[in-house]
Amino acid sequence: MTFNNSDTRYGSWVIGLHWLMLALLVAVYACMELRGLAPRGSDLRANLKTLHFLLGLSVLALAMVRLAVRWRAGAAPGIEPPVPAWQGKLAHLMHLALYAFMIATPILGWLTLSAEGKPIVLFGLHVPSLLGADKPLSEQLQDVHEALATAGYFLIGLHAAAALAHHYIVRDDTLLRMLPGRHPRR
Numbered sequence: 001m002t003f004n005n006s007d008t009r010y011g012s013w014v015i016g017l018h019w020l021m022l023a024l025l026v027a028v029y030a031c032m033e034l035r036g037l038a039p040r041g042s043d044l045r046a047n048l049k050t051l052h053f054l055l056g057l058s059v060l061a062l063a064m065v066r067l068a069v070r071w072r073a074g075a076a077p078g079i080e081p082p083v084p085a086w087q088g089k090l091a092h093l094m095h096l097a098l099y100a101f102m103i104a105t106p107i108l109g110w111l112t113l114s115a116e117g118k119p120i121v122l123f124g125l126h127v128p129s130l131l132g133a134d135k136p137l138s139e140q141l142q143d144v145h146e147a148l149a150t151a152g153y154f155l156i157g158l159h160a161a162a163a164l165a166h167h168y169i170v171r172d173d174t175l176l177r178m179l180p181g182r183h184p185r186r
Contacts, residue, residue, distance in 0.1 A: 001013060004072075007077055008173075009176070009177045010178055011073045014069060014070060015179070017062065017069055018066075018178055025156065031055060034048055053109070054122045056105070060106035063103050063106075067099065079174050083170075083174075098159060108144055110130055112138050112141040113127075113129075114138075115132075116138045117133025117135070
């Protein structure tokens with residue numbers, strides 16, 4: 001496994017963490033969407049909620065790891081053929097928005113749980129509260145958390161649509177640089 005990015009593609013660590021984050025985000029969203037189908041008060045509903053918390057904190061941890069690996073792996077490989085400068089700036093802004101989403105949303109979820117005043121226990125481990133009990137604050141934090149989660153659907157969808165547009169319409173190697181098992185362009 002390669003750690004550093006090359007001139008033509010991302011390193012294996014960057015690629016692996018990218019796709020692992022996608023899998024985690026799908027699981028986080030699936031837990032909340034499926035929770036709505038489970039009867040209130042059921043073990044299934046409670047377990048899906050607990051799993052959502054655990055996966056959400058995993059997203060936060062993985063985002064931190066991704067930032068460290070991204071910094072250590074070096075400059076992103078160039079795109080062939082090169083994109084206009086405005087597209088590069090837009091892509092940079094999108095990545096900043098995605099990282100902000102992956103960090104802020106789990107933290108807001110953690111703050112929400114803390115402000116509810118209930119102990120946060122994930123698979124037998126006590127997670128420290130970040131705030132004291134404050135029901136009105138917990139409701140406000142939950143609203144912001146849910147709004148960011150909804151925005152996440154759009155950010156992730158736009159990110160994927162842009163990658164597919166670059167691949168199928170623009171026909172550059174934006175997507176190929178991030179696919180596992182692909183050989184660098186020659």
